[in-house]
Amino acid sequence: IAAMATLEESSSSRLEGPPALLLSCAFFLCLELCLWVRRSPRAQEGRRPPGPFAWPLLGNVLQLGRLPHLTFCRLAQKYGSVFQIRLGRQAIVVLNGEATIRQALVRQSAQFAGRPNFPSFRLVSGGKSMAFGRYSEQWRAHRRMAHATLKAFSTANAPNKRLFEQHVAAEAQELIEELLLRSAGSAYLDPSPLFTVANANVICALCFGKRYSHADKEFQALLGRNDKFGQTVGAGSLVDVLPWLQRFPNPVRSVFRDFKVLNQELHAFVCAKVAQHRLTYDPQVTRDISDAIIGHIEHGPAGAKEGLSRDYVAGTLTDIFGAGQDTTSTALAWVLLLLLKYPQLQSQLQAELDRVVGRARLPIADDRASLPHLEAFIYETLRYTSFVPVTIPHATTDDVLLDGFRIPKDTVVFVNQWSVNHDQCKWKDPHLFDPGRFLDAEQKLDRDLTCSVMIFSLGKRRCIGDQLSKLQIFLFTAILLHQCSFRPNPTERLTMDCIHGLALKPLPFTVSATRRDTALQSCWDGDAA
Numbered sequence: 001i002a003a004m005a006t007l008e009e010s011s012s013s014r015l016e017g018p019p020a021l022l023l024s025c026a027f028f029l030c031l032e033l034c035l036w037v038r039r040s041p042r043a044q045e046g047r048r049p050p051g052p053f054a055w056p057l058l059g060n061v062l063q064l065g066r067l068p069h070l071t072f073c074r075l076a077q078k079y080g081s082v083f084q085i086r087l088g089r090q091a092i093v094v095l096n097g098e099a100t101i102r103q104a105l106v107r108q109s110a111q112f113a114g115r116p117n118f119p120s121f122r123l124v125s126g127g128k129s130m131a132f133g134r135y136s137e138q139w140r141a142h143r144r145m146a147h148a149t150l151k152a153f154s155t156a157n158a159p160n161k162r163l164f165e166q167h168v169a170a171e172a173q174e175l176i177e178e179l180l181l182r183s184a185g186s187a188y189l190d191p192s193p194l195f196t197v198a199n200a201n202v203i204c205a206l207c208f209g210k211r212y213s214h215a216d217k218e219f220q221a222l223l224g225r226n227d228k229f230g231q232t233v234g235a236g237s238l239v240d241v242l243p244w245l246q247r248f249p250n251p252v253r254s255v256f257r258d259f260k261v262l263n264q265e266l267h268a269f270v271c272a273k274v275a276q277h278r279l280t281y282d283p284q285v286t287r288d289i290s291d292a293i294i295g296h297i298e299h300g301p302a303g304a305k306e307g308l309s310r311d312y313v314a315g316t317l318t319d320i321f322g323a324g325q326d327t328t329s330t331a332l333a334w335v336l337l338l339l340l341k342y343p344q345l346q347s348q349l350q351a352e353l354d355r356v357v358g359r360a361r362l363p364i365a366d367d368r369a370s371l372p373h374l375e376a377f378i379y380e381t382l383r384y385t386s387f388v389p390v391t392i393p394h395a396t397t398d399d400v401l402l403d404g405f406r407i408p409k410d411t412v413v414f415v416n417q418w419s420v421n422h423d424q425c426k427w428k429d430p431h432l433f434d435p436g437r438f439l440d441a442e443q444k445l446d447r448d449l450t451c452s453v454m455i456f457s458l459g460k461r462r463c464i465g466d467q468l469s470k471l472q473i474f475l476f477t478a479i480l481l482h483q484c485s486f487r488p489n490p491t492e493r494l495t496m497d498c499i500h501g502l503a504l505k506p507l508p509f510t511v512s513a514t515r516r517d518t519a520l521q522s523c524w525d526g527d528a529a
C-alpha cells in the first residue's frame with residue numbers, strides 16, 4: 001500500500017486529471033487480473049512439479065546413486081509420478097508409471113518428442129543424427145525415411161523378412177562355432193564380445209552388405225567402446241549438465257573425450273562405406289540400406305523437398321548401425337546369463353524347441369507362434385532386466401500441462417521405463433524372474449501383457465528397430481538353445497549386478513558351451529558340400 005501510495009503521489013505530480021485516473025484504473029485492473037489468474041483452478045493446476053531440495057551448483061547429482069532409475073522409483077513414491085530434480089543448473093522432469101508416461105508420450109506426443117540441446121547430442125552421427133536430433137518438420141521426414149527403410153529390409157514383407165532371417169541364422173551358426181571352439185576342453189569364455197560382433201554383423205549386412213570375422217581386431221575395436229557411448233548420453237550422465245567438469249582432469253572429462261573419439265571413428269567407418277556405395281550406385285539395383293538411403297536423398301524427388309542434404313545419408317546410417325548392434329547384443333548377454341541362472345528353464349526351453357521344431361532343421365521365425373515358453377522367457381528377460389531403464393532424454397517442444405503440472409518448453413524429460421516394468425500394481429512380485437506370468441491357464445502367450453512391457457519407449461520417439469530386434473533376439477536365442485547347452489563357471493557368482501549407462505549390461509561372466517547333438521552339424525556340412 002505504501003508503495004502504491006508513493007507511486008500515486010509521484011505520478012500525480014506529473015500526470016493530471018483523466019490520464020492519471022485512467023492509469024490508476026488500468027493498474028488496479030491488472031492487479032486484480034493477476035490475482036484472479038493466480039486463484040483460478042487452471043493456474044492452480046499449472047504449478048511446477050514437486051521434487052527434492054536441490055543444492056546450489058550440483059543440484060541433486062549426489063542423490064542419483066549408481067542406478068538412477070531406482071532412485072527415481074523411490075522419489076516417485078514420495079513426490080508422485082511426475083517430479084522434478086536438478087542436475088547442475090539443469091531442471092529435469094522425471095516421468096514414472098505407465099499412465100503418466102502414456103499420457104505424455106502418446107497423448108501429448110509432439111510436445112514430449114524433443115531432445116535436449118546437449119553438446120554431446122550434437123556430436124552424434126556427424127551432427128546429422130535422427131535419434132539425437134531435435135523435433136522439427138525436417139526431423140519427422142528424416143525419421144519416416146529411416147523407419148521405412150529399416151522396416152523394408154527386415155520385417156515389412158515376407159521375402160525380405162526371409163532374407164533377414166537368413167542373415168541372422170548364418171550369424172547364429174558362426175557364433176555357435178566360435179562359442180564351441182573357445183569352449184574346447186571345457187574352457188570358459190566371455191560371450192559378450194562374440195555377441196557384439198554377431199549382432200553388429202546382422203546390422204552391417206543390412207546396411208552395407210558386409211560382415212566381419214570374429215577375429216577382425218579393427219571391427220572389435222570399433223564396437224568395443226559402446227559402453228562409453230551409453231555412459232555419456234544415458235540419464236544421469238554428468239557430461240552435459242556440469243560443463244565446468246570439462247575444465248580439469250576427472251573421470252567425466254575422460255568419458256566425454258572417449259565419446260568424441262568413438263563418434264568420430266564410427267562416423268568415419270560409415271562415411272567410408274557410403275563413399276564406396278556412391279561409386280558403385282546403380283538406380284536399378286538396391287543392394288542394401290545404404291543404396292536405399294542414397295537413392296532417397298540424392299536421387300529421389302523427396303530428399304531435397306524434405307531438406308535432407310547428402311550428409312544425412314551417413315548420419316542416418318551411423319544412427320542405425322550404432323543403435324542396432326549394442327542393444328540386441330546386450331539383450332542376448334542377459335538372455336544367456338538368465339539361462340545359466342535357471343538351468344531347469346534352459347532344459348524346458350530346449351524340450352519345447354525339440355517338440356516343435358524337431359532335430360532335423362533350425363528354428364525359424366514362423367515357429368514363434370508355436371513356442372510360447374520361449375517367447376514368455378524372452379519377454380520376461382526384457383521386463384525383468386529392463387536393460388534400457390530410462391529412454392534417451394527427451395525435451396518438451398512447448399509449454400505443457402501434465403497430470404496438473406506445468407512444464408515449460410525445452411525442459412529436459414527423463415522417461416523411467418523401469419518404473420513401468422517393476423510396478424507392483426501391474427506385476428505380481430515384479431522383483432522375481434517368472435516367465436510363467438506371460439502364459440495363461442492353457443499355456444498360451446498373453447499378448448496384451450507382452451505389449452505392456454516397456455523397453456522400446458512409446459510415441460514419436462519409439463525405437464524404430466523394435467520389430468527387427470524382437471525377431472533377432474528370438475532367432476538367436478532359439479538357434480543357440482536348439483544347438484547348444486550352456487554351463488556357468490562354478491568359480492563365479494552369477495549376479496544380476498550391472499554396468500550402468502543408457503543400457504544396463506551384465507558384469508563380465510564366463511560360460512562353457514557344448515553341442516547338444518551332432519546330427520544337424522553333419523546336415524549343414526552336407527549342405528555346404
Ligand code: HEM
Pocket residue numbers: 130131132143150203319320321323324325327328331388390391392393394415455456457458460461462463464465466468469470
Ligand atoms: C532390444 C533392442 C533394442 C532396445 C531395447 C531399444 C530401445 C530403444 C529406446 C528405449 C530408444 C529411445 C526411445 C526414446 O527416446 O523415447 C530407442 C531409440 C532408437 N532405436 Fe532402439 N532399441 C533396440 C534396438 C534397436 C535396433 C536394432 C535399431 C536399429 C537397427 C534401433 C534404432 C533406434 C533408433 C534409430 C532410435 C531413435 C529413435 C528416435 O529418436 O526417434 N534400436 N531404442
